[in-house]
Amino acid sequence: MMRAFAVADVRAAEEAVRAQLPEGMLMTRAAEGLAEVAMARLGRHGSRVVVLAGPGDNGGDALYAAAALAGDDLNVLAVLTGPAEHQGGLEAATGAGVVIEEWRDGPAGDAVTGALADADLVIDGILGIGGRPGLPEHLRNLPDLIGGDAFVLAVDLPSGCDPAGLVRSDSIYADETVTFSLAKPVHLMPVSEPAVGMLTVVDIDVPDPDAIAVQRFSHQDVASLWPVPGPDDDKYSRGVLGVVAGGEHYTGAPVMAVTAAVTVGVGMVRYVGPDAPTHLLRQLVPEAVFGEGRVQAWAIGSGLVVDDASSEQLRVAAEAIASDLPVLLDAGGLDLIEGPRHAPTLLTPHAGELLRLAKRLDIRAQDGATIDERLMQLQPTVVAGLVADRLDATVLLKGSITSVVSPGASELPTYTQADGPTWLATAGAGDALAGICGALLAGGLPPQLAGAVGALVHGVAADQANPGGPVRALDVAHQAGRAVAHLLSLPQE
Numbered sequence: 341m342m343r344a345f346a347v348a349d350v351r352a353a354e355e356a357v358r359a360q361l362p363e364g365m366l367m368t369r370a371a372e373g374l375a376e377v378a379m380a381r382l383g384r385h386g387s388r389v390v391v392l393a394g395p396g397d398n399g400g401d402a403l404y405a406a407a408a409l410a411g412d413d414l415n416v417l418a419v420l421t422g423p424a425e426h427q428g429g430l431e432a433a434t435g436a437g438v439v440i441e442e443w444r445d446g447p448a449g450d451a452v453t454g455a456l457a458d459a460d461l462v463i464d465g466i467l468g469i470g471g472r473p474g475l476p477e478h479l480r481n482l483p484d485l486i487g488g489d490a491f492v493l494a495v496d497l498p499s500g501c502d503p504a505g506l507v508r509s510d511s512i513y514a515d516e517t518v519t520f521s522l523a524k525p526v527h528l529m530p531v532s533e534p535a536v537g538m539l540t541v542v543d544i545d546v547p548d549p550d551a552i553a554v555q556r557f558s559h560q561d562v563a564s565l566w567p568v569p570g571p572d573d574d575k576y577s578r579g580v581l582g583v584v585a586g587g588e589h590y591t592g593a594p595v596m597a598v599t600a601a602v603t604v605g606v607g608m609v610r611y612v613g614p615d616a617p618t619h620l621l622r623q624l625v626p627e628a629v630f631g632e633g634r635v636q637a638w639a640i641g642s643g644l645v646v647d648d649a650s651s652e653q654l655r656v657a658a659e660a661i662a663s664d665l666p667v668l669l670d671a672g673g674l675d676l677i678e679g680p681r682h683a684p685t686l687l688t689p690h691a692g693e694l695l696r697l698a699k700r701l702d703i704r705a706q707d708g709a710t711i712d713e714r715l716m717q718l719q720p721t722v723v724a725g726l727v728a729d730r731l732d733a734t735v736l737l738k739g740s741i742t743s744v745v746s747p748g749a750s751e752l753p754t755y756t757q758a759d760g761p762t763w764l765a766t767a768g769a770g771d772a773l774a775g776i777c778g779a780l781l782a783g784g785l786p787p788q789l790a791g792a793v794g795a796l797v798h799g800v801a802a803d804q805a806n807p808g809g810p811v812r813a814l815d816v817a818h819q820a821g822r823a824v825a826h827l828l829s830l831p832q833e
């Protein structure tokens with residue numbers, strides 16, 4: 341399990357430790373850890389190091405690390421990028437023989453562009469957790485100046501990224517990011533994680549704050565969360581999932597959803613839908629039963645087009661939404677919710693569906709702005725949070741990194757899972773995910789865990805279905821049960 345903590349909580353935790361230590365000790369620890377990682381990455385392969393140092397403590401870390409690297413006979417150039425810099429760090433670097441250049445505004449000088457183009461290692465210490473999203477104006481073209489062979493090592497976070505991981509922005513793209521004791525949201529959130537590269541946490545003895553901002557389950561975590569049947573269980577006690585999905589037109593979506601629910605071990609599936617998908621399901625998933633009956637949870641909406649849905653589907657869906665049972669709403673099912681349900685609710689939109697839902701319900705940003713394509717593109721998890729708050733529901737926003745956002749009042753962390761291959765962006769994959777998450781709701785998991793664990797299993801199943809290559813959604817659905825078996829068999833940490 342990985343955990344990330346809000347920037348304010350990190351600052352408070354660091355401050356408490358710093359108050360107990362001699363002046364500068366925490367930064368010394370950070371810089372030593374950074375220099376050690378830098379040496380390991382350079383190995384024998386190069387000696388030209390460029391250290392980019394900004395105005396804050398992040399730049400201080402980088403300058404002290406520059407001093408340590410220069411002391412190891414490397415050819416180190418430090419570039420000062422801000423209006424000022426950490427004085428102790430600058431003195432240490434100068435004293436150790438680091439060559440200093442300035443790039444405080446305007447275009448970079450030749451010495452800087454040449455060094456960046458030829459560097460073996462670039463250490464990005466421009467902005468840390470005090471950084472606002474986006475690169476400072478004069479550094480906008482910096483990513484283009486770094487030579488293709490350079491290993492880019494970011495200090496704490498790639499400069500330009502939003503430390504809170506909420507706002508998509510231009511930034512450095514790192515091969516590796518070294519952070520200190522505590523991961524921050526930037527390291528795990530969908531808009532910023534791709535810039536982080538490999539994440540290395542150097543321990544500087546700062547204890548975890550109480551509140552977790554972002555959490556990610558590892559494969560080993562699944563065994564402690566999965567609803568494994570006991571000797572007294574039967575198909576009813578294990579959980580029956582009602583599925584309202586598909587129609588005469590979209591006959592495949594219920595096949596994917598019901599297959600996935602059955603393979604991951606739901607007690608039973610009851611399917612409600614018109615003739616064509618029902619006939620298909622009778623052939624392809626003989627374990628399913630048909631028509632209404634008692635269930636423990638509902639999965640509604642995969643392949644369902646409200647205008648074409650049967651009157652039985654619409655009636656059953658409306659009754660389910662009005663009930664106090666857990667309900668998952670996917671795709672067309674998202675068109676059926678009007679307000680909070682006061683029962684466990686998991687919404688599983690992709691970005692386009694989330695935008696449609698936010699617009700239909702006239703959900704506004706905190707400053708009153710309407711939610712449009714641009715806001716959705718720049719701040720997807722913020723929009724998910726607004727929808728979660730309005731509907732008192734958990735929102736699972738699909739993507740290569742899937743985020744599961746609960747209403748703010750719940751104080752639950754945001755879960756982000758990045759377990760699947762990019763091949764998983766294929767028709768029907770979301771239907772399989774709805775089946776897996778629905779099965780977990782029926783098995784008694786709360787929506788945030790059903791969403792996060794479901795996304796994890798879905799990703800692992802996709803990977804295993806055709807390692808390294810393309811996958812079809814039905815294979816993901818078929819593989820999901822074997823993925824669960826694999827995950828349950830992993831040794832516990």
Ligand SMILES: NC(=O)C1=CN([C@@H]2O[C@H](COP(=O)(O)OP(=O)(O)OC[C@H]3O[C@@H](n4cnc5c(N)ncnc54)[C@H](O)[C@@H]3O)[C@@H](O)[C@H]2O)[C@@H](O)CC1
Pocket residue numbers: 351354355358366367370394395396397398399401466467468469470471472473474475476477495496497520
């Ligand atoms: N607090 C601690 O005890 C420790 C902090 N450490 C380092 O300190 C960092 C935090 O230091 P700071 O709080 O000084 O923050 P930063 O190092 O991120 O610096 C913030 C400075 O950059 C300016 N700035 C922010 N965004 C900008 C933008 N987009 N364009 C131009 N200028 C911008 C701010 O006005 C401020 O002067 C951490 O990320 C970490 O690397 C480490 O030394 C470990 C110990």
